[in-house]
Amino acid sequence: MQEYTSKQHRIQRPAEQIFAAVSRFDNLTPAVADRVEEWQATEDTCSFKAKGFTVKLRIAEKEAPKYVKIESDEGGLPVDFSFWIQLQPVAAYDTRMRLVLRADLNMMMRMMIGGKLQGAIDQIAEALANAFNGIVPPGFDPSAVQS
Numbered sequence: 001m002q003e004y005t006s007k008q009h010r011i012q013r014p015a016e017q018i019f020a021a022v023s024r025f026d027n028l029t030p031a032v033a034d035r036v037e038e039w040q041a042t043e044d045t046c047s048f049k050a051k052g053f054t055v056k057l058r059i060a061e062k063e064a065p066k067y068v069k070i071e072s073d074e075g076g077l078p079v080d081f082s083f084w085i086q087l088q089p090v091a092a093y094d095t096r097m098r099l100v101l102r103a104d105l106n107m108m109m110r111m112m113i114g115g116k117l118q119g120a121i122d123q124i125a126e127a128l129a130n131a132f133n134g135i136v137p138p139g140f141d142p143s144a145v146q147s
Contacts, residue, residue, distance in 0.1 A: 003100060011095045045073065055072075069082060
């Protein structure tokens with residue numbers, strides 16, 4: 001298993017508030033539905049198509065307000081992976097977030113996409129931090145987030 005870890009980002013919100021938003025896939029619907037094909041989400045599972053590939057994910061574990069562990073689900077990508085959103089409360093309105101991706105890649109796949117995965121994990125972490133810090137992406141409605 002290869003591990004890709006994002007840079008740590010500071011979010012000026014309580015960890016509990018961030019956890020409430022990221023611990024349910026259905027909270028992502030307003031931000032994601034128009035960016036991927038065939039988006040479907042429940043609280044603990046989601047599926048979509050991206051660049052012709054079907055992606056199926058499920059929340060495998062969560063511990064409020066520390067982390068959410070997401071895994072690939074059957075019938076999706078042919079690569080086993082797990083993805084953590086880690087939250088570390090520092091103060092009432094200061095939470096540090098880091099993303100960790102572990103993927104089972106063969107040598108050829110590591111050489112082809114390893115650097116791209118690191119770049120992607122850093123971009124996702126930055127986009128999440130920006131969204132929570134008030135730099136809201138187009139189409140995202142914070143009032144639609146369920147807790």
